[in-house]
Amino acid sequence: MRYTDDFYFEKNRSYYDVLSHLKKYFKGNEIQAENMADEIQSLCQFDFKMQHIVDSLEEMNVVFKSLSDMEKMISKVSELANNTRIWENNGYTPNEMAEIFGRKKNTVAPLLSTSYQGSVEKVKMPVKVGRNDPCPCGSGKKYKNCCLIQNGH
Structure with missing residues (x-):
């Protein structure tokens, strides 16, 4: 009551x-x-x-x-x-x-904590492939003779 x-x-x-x-x-x-x-x-x-x-x-x-x-x-x-x-x-x-x-x-996190440190993920940057480097597709050919031609560059 x-x-x-x-x-x-x-x-x-x-x-x-x-x-x-x-x-x-x-x-x-x-x-x-x-x-x-x-x-x-x-x-x-x-x-x-x-x-x-x-x-x-x-x-x-x-x-x-x-x-x-x-x-x-x-x-x-x-x-x-x-x-x-x-x-x-x-x-x-x-x-x-x-x-x-x-x-x-x-619960309450401390005011000046580092609670956000663990939540930050590293961003993977794409690796730039040179014309004479091995092709990333795994064919064993040079990039310029493989996927570069297929991508039309």
């Missing part, structure tokens, strides 16, 4: 992790930290885009001390997003949907 209230949301472990991390930036102002955590949870539930969350943090003057702190926050927000019940998923979380459909759970 709690879910019939439009403003209700489940405060799970991921929510409390985000809230705990936010308290460091609001220097003891727990109400402000909780309001920010609620807003982040709402963005995760209805229109999850990390940029919207970063913009909200900037509006509240949250300044990260280091790249590592920012990565921790992004990781916690991503964990919250993946464990938030979503209407379009019939109340399932993205992680639960991944389990149902047998897919890998969503």
Whole structure:
């Protein structure tokens, strides 16, 4: 019955992790930290885009001390997003949907990682065959006396 209230949301472990991390930036102002955590949870539930969350943090003057702190926050927000019940998923979380459909759970790559290195393939350039080189077709003839003539050059 709690879910019939439009403003209700489940405060799970991921929510409390985000809230705990936010308290460091609001220097003891727990109400402000909780309001920010609620807003982040709402963005995760209805229109999850990390940029919207970063913009909200900037509006509240949250300044990260280091790249590592920012990565921790992004990781916690991503964990919250993946464990938030979503209407379009019939109340399932993205992680639960991944389990149902047998897919890998969503994770966050480090910000400055080399995650794209392995996905780059080397392009093979065609080898230019000289007129007096052996023909690439394997006939044993010179290229000029074999495929060059057949190609009409």
